[in-house]
Amino acid sequence: MRATFTRYLSRHPGAVIGLVLLGLQVIAILFAPWLTSYSPVEADPLASLEPPSLAHWFGTDVSGMDIYARVIYATRINLLISLTAVAVAFVIGVPVGLLIGFYRGGLSSLVMRVFDFIQSFPIFVLGMALVSVMGQEIWNVSIVLAVLFIPMFARVIRAEVLSLRERPFVAAARCSGATDFSIMFRHILPNALTPAIVQISISVGLAILLTAGLSFVGAGVRMPTPEWGLMVSSGAQQMILGVWWVSLFPGLAIVIAVLSFALIGDMAKDLSDPTTRDRR
Template sequence: MNVAKETQTSTPPAKSDVSSPWREAWRTFKKNKIALVGASIVGFFIVLALFAPLIMPYDYTKPDLLNRLKGPSADHWFGTDDFGRDILSRVIYGARISLWVGFSSVAGSIIVGCTLGIIAGYYGKWVDILISRVFDILLAFPSILLAIAIVAILGPDLQNALIAIAIINVPNFGRLIRSKVLSVKEEEYITAAKSVGMSDFRLLFQHILPNSMTPIIVQGTLAVATAIIEIAALSFLGLGAQSPDVDWGKMLADSKQYLVNAPWTMIFPGLAIMLTVLGFNLMGDGLRDALDPKMKQ
């Protein structure tokens, strides 16, 4: 009787007490101070990119030959370049282009790579062999050389550089999601979904893909940092942003001859690249620790 009475009077745990995997991951991420520093750096540059026209103290394209190659001062905090343009304004606007290319190229890589990867992992056989060989061919080339080759064929342009960066990162996401699908598709709930006649499309995109996205989120964060370096390298070689557009790599290319006489023309865009990449790497490491069960004690 007492047992029955206790059973009847017991109440289910409150909804707020039930910890979802994502909520638990967020708690773990918040405890990682270094990851929060990385997220703060990324957030800072995202704000710069979004509100660049409002934040820039000067027009980033307007020359002022009377003030060319002036050092940092109260009027120009980061100094001026060889055309007298305000370097701070150009760094701020460069954040918009660099982050846009980084996020857009990685988004394209995730869409294409994940689509090919889940198809290869789910269907297997000759489909898996064909897609896997395509990935192997792309991975056989050094990534930056392959990007240069693609842009050389398509023509030097920011849009073509974005496409090239997206292409070279497709195999990384494709192979990652393929390996995850190979294990997820053997789970009992996938077998049960097949037994009730669920279509392959629904099975792939409503069950298998959502349960395979954890490593993609982590890899995607780290890939944005890599994409920013790659677009900077392409722009440095003259294959990325073209005038009047500017990104941090193009600023480095335009200022390399003034490294000795006006080092600030290269220091500040270089610092912007370093800090942004550092922020994404720190945040990506924090996400990996929070989302990977093997990293939890």
């Protein structure tokens, strides 16, 4: 397995870039207090809108807060919200998709209609509505994103289960006396997880964009919480005045985070598919 992984990385520089970018985010999360000497929430009106310099590497915002410190600390907030939401959606959506794919009937149809109702709304608009109802707190944003992502994981697993449940190995397991629980979790689920694993990285990237977007329009976390979308929003009004650094650096952080998970998702897809892995 290690040899396969190493060979894959040697042939795919994009995967290496994704891992490096992810590593930078992990470093920012773990060592944020040692990477900057400024507080991410402490304002200094005398240092308002200072351009990038040796004192403030990324400059300061309108309140005088150090943008570099806020970008570093925002990595914790954005990834905490995104990873928590996706983890909850995965833990709930996978078993639900497995059950409604294996047992077809009225209850399965009802669950699918609920998913249809949730996904009939534009995901961003529904996210704004739910956050507005629940309150603009970090955990509330995570819960809202989890609710939006559960149907995605459930549908992905259900589609795989509908195909796998008719395979000969399932009939053989049933003939050997295996229970439905054993067939679902020992025989079908391991073969159906590959698309869901790929969906994790895609959903994390989407969650980062949604978190930043909600904060940008004022429906996400509130000031002075360091969050990339909130920082882009606070600097957008100064862009026309030539104050580019307030929005540029948190915007680049969003790009790096989403790109890293997109590249890792592509790598996970290749490595989890034996036919693709062996060919590449």
